[in-house]
Amino acid sequence: MTTTQLTVTQHAVLAQAIHHSDGKLDSFPDNIKGGARKKVLDGLFNRALITTNGTDWFVTAEGYDALGCARPAPAPLDADPEIEAAVTAAEATWAQEHADTKPRTRENSKQATVIQMLQRPEGATVRQLCETTGWQAHTVRGTFAGAFKKKLGLTITSEKLEGGERIYRIA
Numbered sequence: 001m002t003t004t005q006l007t008v009t010q011h012a013v014l015a016q017a018i019h020h021s022d023g024k025l026d027s028f029p030d031n032i033k034g035g036a037r038k039k040v041l042d043g044l045f046n047r048a049l050i051t052t053n054g055t056d057w058f059v060t061a062e063g064y065d066a067l068g069c070a071r072p073a074p075a076p077l078d079a080d081p082e083i084e085a086a087v088t089a090a091e092a093t094w095a096q097e098h099a100d101t102k103p104r105t106r107e108n109s110k111q112a113t114v115i116q117m118l119q120r121p122e123g124a125t126v127r128q129l130c131e132t133t134g135w136q137a138h139t140v141r142g143t144f145a146g147a148f149k150k151k152l153g154l155t156i157t158s159e160k161l162e163g164g165e166r167i168y169r170i171a
Contacts, residue, residue, distance in 0.1 A: 004066035017059050025057035123169035
């Protein structure tokens with residue numbers, strides 16, 4: 001565990017904020033004014049012991065830790081009935097819209113579709129595979145080399161008929 005070395009003034013400022021004003025830096029020792037106050041704030045801020053909301057300074061969780069004080073518990077959120085009702089309605093609508101859609105599984109993925117097409121006796125062309133999957137030609141060819149040959153160990157054969165497109169099959 002690392003201890004944070006604080007000056008006497010930094011310690012006093014943090015302790016005052018933690019123990020007397022719920023973490024808000026609202027008072028400084030009387031002898032700390034102007035440039036000295038800015039130096040104290042900069043030193044604490046640069047070490048992430050305090051933060052600002054643009055107008056006021058507040059002790060961070062690290063600032064509480066530096067003094068060995070328990071961090072404050074976050075305020076509980078009050079449920080807003082209007083928001084809860086809107087969320088429930090949106091979830092119900094979504095569930096209704098997606099009730100008929102079958103979740104994608106390994107059996108009905110694009111990769112499985114391509115494998116099924118390549119297992120047909122007539123095989124498949126890159127153009128047919130692109131139309132079926134929505135992939136571009138380079139994606140189809142990359143899938144042959146990467147997923148099918150290297151990862152799945154499939155053997156892809158191809159033949160080009162005279163005047164026609166190249167036909168791919170799984171051997």
